Amino acid sequence: MLITVLAFALTLGVLIVIHEYGHYRVAVACGVKVLRFSVGFGRVMWRRQAHAQATEFVVCALPLGGYVRMLDEREGPVAPEQQHAAFNRKKLWQRTAVVGAGPLANLLLAVLLYAAANWIGIEEAKAVLGPPVRASLAESAGMRAGDWTRAWSADGLEWRDLNSLGDLRWQVTRAVLRGQALQLMVSDREGRAQRRVVLELDRLGSTEIDAAMMRRIGLGAAFSEPVLGDVKAGGPAARAGLRAGDRVLAIDDARVDDASTVRELIRASGSSGIAKALTWRIERAGQTLELEVRPNVVRDGAQNVGRIEAFPGQPPELLTVRYGVLDGLVRAANKTWEMSALTLEMLGKMVIGQASLKNLSGPITIADYAGQSVRLGLAYYLGFLAVVSVSLGVLNLLPLPMLDGGHLMYYLFEAVTGRPVSDLWLERLQRGGVAIMLMMMSLALFNDVARLLGLY
Numbered sequence: 001m002l003i004t005v006l007a008f009a010l011t012l013g014v015l016i017v018i019h020e021y022g023h024y025r026v027a028v029a030c031g032v033k034v035l036r037f038s039v040g041f042g043r044v045m046w047r048r049q050a051h052a053q054a055t056e057f058v059v060c061a062l063p064l065g066g067y068v069r070m071l072d073e074r075e076g077p078v079a080p081e082q083q084h085a086a087f088n089r090k091k092l093w094q095r096t097a098v099v100g101a102g103p104l105a106n107l108l109l110a111v112l113l114y115a116a117a118n119w120i121g122i123e124e125a126k127a128v129l130g131p132p133v134r135a136s137l138a139e140s141a142g143m144r145a146g147d148w149t150r151a152w153s154a155d156g157l158e159w160r161d162l163n164s165l166g167d168l169r170w171q172v173t174r175a176v177l178r179g180q181a182l183q184l185m186v187s188d189r190e191g192r193a194q195r196r197v198v199l200e201l202d203r204l205g206s207t208e209i210d211a212a213m214m215r216r217i218g219l220g221a222a223f224s225e226p227v228l229g230d231v232k233a234g235g236p237a238a239r240a241g242l243r244a245g246d247r248v249l250a251i252d253d254a255r256v257d258d259a260s261t262v263r264e265l266i267r268a269s270g271s272s273g274i275a276k277a278l279t280w281r282i283e284r285a286g287q288t289l290e291l292e293v294r295p296n297v298v299r300d301g302a303q304n305v306g307r308i309e310a311f312p313g314q315p316p317e318l319l320t321v322r323y324g325v326l327d328g329l330v331r332a333a334n335k336t337w338e339m340s341a342l343t344l345e346m347l348g349k350m351v352i353g354q355a356s357l358k359n360l361s362g363p364i365t366i367a368d369y370a371g372q373s374v375r376l377g378l379a380y381y382l383g384f385l386a387v388v389s390v391s392l393g394v395l396n397l398l399p400l401p402m403l404d405g406g407h408l409m410y411y412l413f414e415a416v417t418g419r420p421v422s423d424l425w426l427e428r429l430q431r432g433g434v435a436i437m438l439m440m441m442s443l444a445l446f447n448d449v450a451r452l453l454g455l456y
Contacts, residue, residue, distance in 0.1 A: 004371030009063065011370045011385060013039065015106065015392055016066040022105025023068040023098060024055075030094040033071040033085035041065060070098075092411055099407045106393030107336060113386035114332030120379040121322030124164035125222035128189055128317065130258040136218020137204070141197050143186070145257035146223055150194070151185040159185060163321045165222050172217060175201045177342055189223070222316035224259035235309020240280070240293040242310060247283040259313025270297035270306030332386075339390040347398070401433025 016039050027034050040060035049056040070087040071078060078086050087095065131145040132138035151159045152171045162168050168184075175182040181202045187194040204216060226248040231237045248256045251265045269276045277294045295306030323331060373384035399409040406429070410421045421429075 003374055007370035007374040007381070011388060012063050014385065015109075015389055016040075016063070018105050018109045018389070019102045019392065019396070020066045020068050022101035022103075026101035027068065027070055027087070027098045030090055030098060031085060032087050032090060032094075032098065033082065034068055035071060036067075036069040038069070039063065039066045041067075092414060096408060096411045099404050099411070100397075102404050103393040103396040106389045106396070107340065110336045110339070110386040110389040110393065111329070111332045113382045113389065114335050115329045117379040117382040117386070118323040118328030118331055119325065120382070121320045122164075122166075122377075122379045122383070123318050123320050124166045125316040126319050127162050127165045127168045128223040129165075130220035130223050130260045132220050133215055133218030136216060137199055137201070138218040138220070141199050143197055143219070145220065145261070146189050147186045147197075148189055148191065149184050149186050150191075153183040153185075154180055156183050156196075164319065165316075167321075168219070172199070172201070172219065174338065174342060175199070176204065176213065176217070177345060220258070221260060224313040224316055226256045226259045226262050226312065227314050229311040229313065232309035235307075236293060236295050237308040237310035240291050240308075242280070242282070242291060242293065242308075243284065244310075245284070248280060248312065249283055249288065250281040251278050253279075262312035266295055266308055266312070267300075267305040269295050270304045273297060273304045275306075336386070336390060339387065340394050343391055343394045347394075400436055401429040402437055403433070406433060 020037060020039070024034055024037055034055045036056045036058060038058045038060055040063040042060045042062040044058045044060055046059040047056065048058075071082060071085055072087045073083070074088055083089055087098070090098075127149040129143065129145070129147050129149065132143045149162050149168050151161050152168070153159045154175070162171070162184075172182060179202050182199045184197045184199065185194060186197050199217070201217065204213070228237070228242060228244055228246045228248070231242055231244050248262050250256055251262065254261075254265060256262055256265075265278070269278055275294050275297050277292050280291045280293050282289050282291065293308060295308045297304050298307050299305075322328075370381075370384060373381040396403050397405040397408070399405045410426075414420045
């Protein structure tokens, strides 16, 4: 819990500071006097100001945002000798640059974070898959346990390598959100018998990425050898004579290709509530043996399942995905662009009803993911920071009053008409913007709580 809280606080702190620093740095470059640089809202917890005419830097009690307050005649009287430094007196391009600098800083930060993660390297599972979910899209496409997905293509002409299972899932997510089919080049685990597989994701009729959708797609988890790990003394597996290192070939004449199949058959054996003996065919030291295993029956939630007190499966094959300086930077820029485009597409689809509003996430979900990524390692946390930084940058560019994009919309109107938006319309738009933002925040918080309670 403490790690989650600290990771969340660090995430907010970094993203807010960078965003506001973008505004601050460009404002100073354009000759605007910055009165205050604030991280957070409410009661001031820390303050620093070099002298009376310098910018005041503060940290406040509620760290859910920040702001840069600039000298502006619309917010109060300005002495004649300082009017040249007022924000409202600056040229249109300068005001546009100051406002746009915050979101741009977040997007540039995302590039650097992705690049750093690429340079450090991430340990990921090799893109060798276990058995697909029954009656799923992957099974219909002909995928099977042990398939090594080597490359992907959207059109069958241009192919790109898949570096890991995470890379495969990212490409599947992109294709679902865009309603496109995805072509995969797969082989066996040794790289032989290469063939093409088409996942017809465009036929799913939905662009919502959730657990139910991933089950419909049905890509298997990382392939795990059907070899027994630890066997608990006195348990059903030990009583039957099973040992660590035994390779499972079949259970009750059902062929076993992956450890997940072993676990599934064991669980299913207890569904009736009565222990059912299973005939296991195993390989041990080059010999094939048959053993009778009678699992224990235990309750798991609302159902009965079988247990043998042994762990079937070996850890999946891992590889370190790492890139050189230039390649890592180029890939980071491409990933930031792709994430930005997908974020905009998803927001647009939510507005027109093509995607569920359940996709909106709030501070609870962000905190949870922050804690999880920190536990996985520095590169994972940097990647998570990059995702949130992209989201913050894109969100702030939306043409909604109160956001940077709303101000940019005002400046576009001024550039086209030659006159600024009237104070009356500014007030009306501001009120509408507050209402929309409150609705979005409330919905995001509701989604967070629903996920926490298991309602989604």
